[in-house]
Amino acid sequence: MLRSLWIKVPTLLLAGAALWWLEGGVAIAAAVGIVLVGSAALMAFVLHPNAGAWAKTVWRAPSQTDAVALTFDDGPDPAGTLEIARILEEHGARGAFFVVGERAEAHPEIVRALHEAGHLVCNHSQTHSVAIHFSLWGTARRELRACNAAIASLIGREPTLFRAPQGIKNPALGDVIGELGMTAVGWDVRGLDSMSDDAEAIERRVLRGARPGSVIMLHDGTGFGGRADRSATIEALPRILAGLRERGLRFARLDELLELEPYRAPSSAADPAADASPATSA
Numbered sequence: 001m002l003r004s005l006w007i008k009v010p011t012l013l014l015a016g017a018a019l020w021w022l023e024g025g026v027a028i029a030a031a032v033g034i035v036l037v038g039s040a041a042l043m044a045f046v047l048h049p050n051a052g053a054w055a056k057t058v059w060r061a062p063s064q065t066d067a068v069a070l071t072f073d074d075g076p077d078p079a080g081t082l083e084i085a086r087i088l089e090e091h092g093a094r095g096a097f098f099v100v101g102e103r104a105e106a107h108p109e110i111v112r113a114l115h116e117a118g119h120l121v122c123n124h125s126q127t128h129s130v131a132i133h134f135s136l137w138g139t140a141r142r143e144l145r146a147c148n149a150a151i152a153s154l155i156g157r158e159p160t161l162f163r164a165p166q167g168i169k170n171p172a173l174g175d176v177i178g179e180l181g182m183t184a185v186g187w188d189v190r191g192l193d194s195m196s197d198d199a200e201a202i203e204r205r206v207l208r209g210a211r212p213g214s215v216i217m218l219h220d221g222t223g224f225g226g227r228a229d230r231s232a233t234i235e236a237l238p239r240i241l242a243g244l245r246e247r248g249l250r251f252a253r254l255d256e257l258l259e260l261e262p263y264r265a266p267s268s269a270a271d272p273a274a275d276a277s278p279a280t281s282a
Helices: 002-021 024-047 081-090 101-106 108-114 130-134 138-154 171-179 197-209 231-246 256-257
Strands: 067-077 094-099 122-123 183-185 215-219
Touching: 002 024, 067 081, 067 183, 067 256, 081 108, 081 231, 094 101, 094 183, 101 108, 108 122, 108 130, 108 138, 122 138, 122 256, 130 138, 138 171, 171 183, 197 231, 215 231, 215 256
Parallel strands: 067 094, 067 215, 094 122
Antiparallel strands: none
16 A cells, blocks of 8 residues: 555645646646546556556566466356366366355365366455455455465465456555465456357457467356356367467466466465454445
8 A cells, every 4th residue: 555655645746736836727727637647547557457566466477488378267167167177188288277265165176176187276366346446455355365265275275376356456455465475467368258258259369469478367257247158268268279389389387487386385364364454445
């Protein structure tokens, strides 16, 4: 939250100076313009999934490589997750699955199967609620800690990689990501498959955008505002994998591509009950 003061304080000072030094309607117009520009800058850092103003955020390989990483959000989902994992394995790829804690608790066998097959299991918040975008530290801590605890209870390790729902990170969430020693993960290629039932369009988007070092974002889960059907993703995925290989790209697991340690030993801080601070909305 303190980092956001680098935008908020100058904005307010400049707006105040405009009101002090200028007169009448000109002063008001100048102050409003300054506040709007400052607000736009603040929102750009909040809304862009790869913005690192509030927390360490990685979204492509840090060094030269011929590899890409495939990531999947919003699972585990009995309707699609294991089928997606099977397709990945057929093509010699290992994915990173950013799971929702409540869904991991509801489908523990899927999470264990992903881990045993060598895929990554990462944090995508406990509930995937839009409330996290408008909340302060207490809610953010509970969301991240509860999801970490759910994952740790199933695979014996706590993830260090987190992807915010919709990629949105407000300053308080950024503080908590850093406080918990986690790294936010964005993307530079997306299939928009959460909103599309057109497998060919999903395939085109991914293949058009993929470059050496890319982090590709797709979905294995449903029901969070997008379509409740992952059949288009499942249909497109084999062609995406084949197309990436045809372009001379190989597949690396996300942690290998980003050169980061994906897990650590579980800690008591992963227990959401350890945080007694109230949930405060912005």
